[in-house]
Amino acid sequence: MTEPTVIEHTRTNTGPTLPQAPVRDILERAFAEDAPAGDITSQVLIPAQARATAVLNARVPGVFSGATVFRDAMQLVDPATEVDLLVQDGQAFDAGTHLARVSGTARSVLLAERVALNLVQRMSAIATRTAEFVRLAEGTQAQITDTRKTTPGLRILERFAVRCGGGANHRYSLSDAVLAKDNHLAVMTGGDPAKLTGLLLAAKAQLGHTTHFEVEVDRMDQIEPVLAAGVDTIMLDNFSLDELRAGVAQVAGRARVEASGNVNLGTVAAIAATGVDVISIGALTHTVAALDLGLDVELTVG
Template identity: 60%
Template sequence: MNSRSAVAAVVAAALAEDAPWGDLTSEALVPAGSLATAELRAREPGVLAGGAAVHAAFAQAAALVGGEVRVTDVPADGTVFAAGDVLGRVSGNAHAVLRAERVALNLVQHLSGVATLTAAFVAQVAGTRARVVDTRKTTPGLRALERAAVRAGGGHNHRFSLSDAVLVKDNHLAVLTAGGLDVTTALKGVREQVPHTTVIEVEVDSLDQLDAVLAADVDVVLLDNFSLADLEEGVRRVAGRALVEASGGVRLDTVAAIAATGVDLVSVGALTQNSPTLDIGLDTALAAPGTAAP
């Protein structure tokens, strides 16, 4: 599923969830043919993400009610904004505007929160070689949109799904060792089974595991919950033979020190799991049928 179709699918599901058999309030209160204008306005500073979802929400709502809505002046994702900035203008069928309002806001508030938090982490690692990357700790159904928000904030994406790369974690290694299998031999066997373009990454939780893993010529070594001293030692031992990723409980106040150890990647589940919801509002004005919207 490409990005555009992912956005369309998420918005369609959200609109159906929010008004499964219509908007009872608007249909009973607002005369048919009424027009509305609205401004999407930031009430706190941040980094924008979710512009495509805003466009899709109003377009789909207009199709549902049989009206027209025009959305303009939405900045590109990744745009830094201040409190009070206008992040988009909407005009058209009032029923459609009211139908789309909450869905559009829910998505742009959440995704801009992801982008804003990501930008804060990226700023902390400036001047180091480390990239800040996300994880699979995403909201079910929103992974493609949240991953795009991470990129809007200056971060990078890890594997999208279990189907995209080999990532051998501690539970996999525990099964291997419990069965008496040699880790190096098992990992070399993986290389023989997957396409030559497949990245193979292995998670280790102690320095003692490094030699066996590196002997298998893996692409990435993930050092999980290591101390700063052990991260530095791990980077020294890997010595460029693989990319080195640090992971495990990374916080905004610790990521700079982790990046300074020389790792190539720092994966941060908090980017999508603990991001704030930014305060962005939609200020709407209505006009009667047959008159111009204010």
């Protein structure tokens, strides 16, 4: 069995960046799905020599994500298409802001339009939602992170968008870290909590020293047996606020404390105030609605 490929996000002085190869693969698959034999509408309606300039407009305020994805989508269809990115990834914008301008053959712009918009609308929605959670957790030590509840095939884009919104990424895949959840513990212990520490210690002994080990608990009485195994992070799942505060006090720095479950815009500030280190939120990626961005033709020349 070959080792899994872990895709790392990088950050430059201007913000997070995306690796080109996996993005190109996503775009190629998207265009193969959307235009397997070209765009017959434009082919019969638009002269081959017609050119168009179009503007990516924000119809609502938000945080931008997917600038280079939008550019690459346009230029994958036609490398000669000119794309001027007017707003950078991670930058907040108001309604009415021009985010990018595109110039090229009209057929190319129209063929690329939907794929480019679909991706940038979803990515910007995720960045905007993440920024809301991050703002509500300000003044605490809690870091807002995503989960693996992402759209299959689009994880690298969606998790990049979380970073554009000021959040952080949890483990990228099942291959990256150990995270023992309730079902793992149920199978391991057979319902006998007395076995938990020993089994976790045996599991930890199989790991290299760089592999992160996290365990999820859903009851207060599980905390001490898990900590006794020397785990790196303990996840308190669906704990009440009082239980979170008590759990943080009980852990007392022996491991990082992650809160998960029942996290929304109405609860995140109070959860962050309990002293947890991490708040993981599936809703950053799995329930967002596309942000209202539009590509409007500004000028056509026959």
